[in-house]
Amino acid sequence: MRPGRLCPSDYAIEEKVYEKDFPDHDKGLYIIGGLYGNPYALDEIEAMQVRDPEPVSLCFNGDTHWFDCDPDLFQDLEERLNCHYRSLGNVEAELLRTGDQEIGCGCAYPSSTSDAAVSRSNAIHKRLKEMVRESQIPVDSFQNLGKVQVFTVYGLRLLVLHGDEKFLAGWGCSAESLQEPGRQQELEAFMESYQIDVIACTHTCSQVIYEGKATLVINNGSAGMGTLAGDPAGLIIRLGQVAHPDAIYSKKMNHVYVELLRVAYDLD
Numbered sequence: 001m002r003p004g005r006l007c008p009s010d011y012a013i014e015e016k017v018y019e020k021d022f023p024d025h026d027k028g029l030y031i032i033g034g035l036y037g038n039p040y041a042l043d044e045i046e047a048m049q050v051r052d053p054e055p056v057s058l059c060f061n062g063d064t065h066w067f068d069c070d071p072d073l074f075q076d077l078e079e080r081l082n083c084h085y086r087s088l089g090n091v092e093a094e095l096l097r098t099g100d101q102e103i104g105c106g107c108a109y110p111s112s113t114s115d116a117a118v119s120r121s122n123a124i125h126k127r128l129k130e131m132v133r134e135s136q137i138p139v140d141s142f143q144n145l146g147k148v149q150v151f152t153v154y155g156l157r158l159l160v161l162h163g164d165e166k167f168l169a170g171w172g173c174s175a176e177s178l179q180e181p182g183r184q185q186e187l188e189a190f191m192e193s194y195q196i197d198v199i200a201c202t203h204t205c206s207q208v209i210y211e212g213k214a215t216l217v218i219n220n221g222s223a224g225m226g227t228l229a230g231d232p233a234g235l236i237i238r239l240g241q242v243a244h245p246d247a248i249y250s251k252k253m254n255h256v257y258v259e260l261l262r263v264a265y266d267l268d
Helices: 015-019 039-051 071-081 090-096 115-134 140-144 181-193
Strands: 028-032 056-060 149-153 156-160 198-201 208-211 216-219 234-240 249-253 256-263
Touching (some): 028 149, 071 115, 090 115, 090 140, 216 256
Antiparallel strands (some): 028 234, 208 216, 234 256, 249 256
């Protein structure tokens, strides 16, 4: 299998991580997947945090780097992110990897993605990785990032992933996968088994929402790139006790609003 399509065995997520306690989080939460090295998107997200109707924490669930192929920009983003909740994406995982060139960007693209798109992603990640090594930027701290994050937000049990519940770069929460009845049933059973109310994920660069009987799977697509047709703004996921006036999607679950917000970063 060509680089960029392979899903490495070490991307597998052990189910025992879902058996641990979901710690209480007594604030709202922004879940920011796929920042992709966009400092202007982060500027806007920080401004949104200040304007929010209630106190919110920031949670980054992978692929925070991508287009930031500049030593100063890369390190500046790291400094800004390190005070927040974080977990791995395939971009960070492959910046850590040494010696294996067959994995490429680690996106594990499905067959529906063109070879040209896969090649572009491999080239972007290769350039980023070379910059990190040539500039001797330490990325050892990525080893301390987990593949999942869990919270209890105002009583709502939340699982934060990058790809899906099986693999770091899994595509089981893509728009295509979530249309399949068999996949819907599989997710419902998984979430019921571990008493999970909401799965928040990213990775696919295409937003999608699946509303189950008493559960929700919400994929923001990307925070640092446009995912809606004709709209350059990114998207983030928000959980809060108060509904956000600018939410483009909002669902109330057990007294908690789960929402999508536009990240209308400065394009000038």
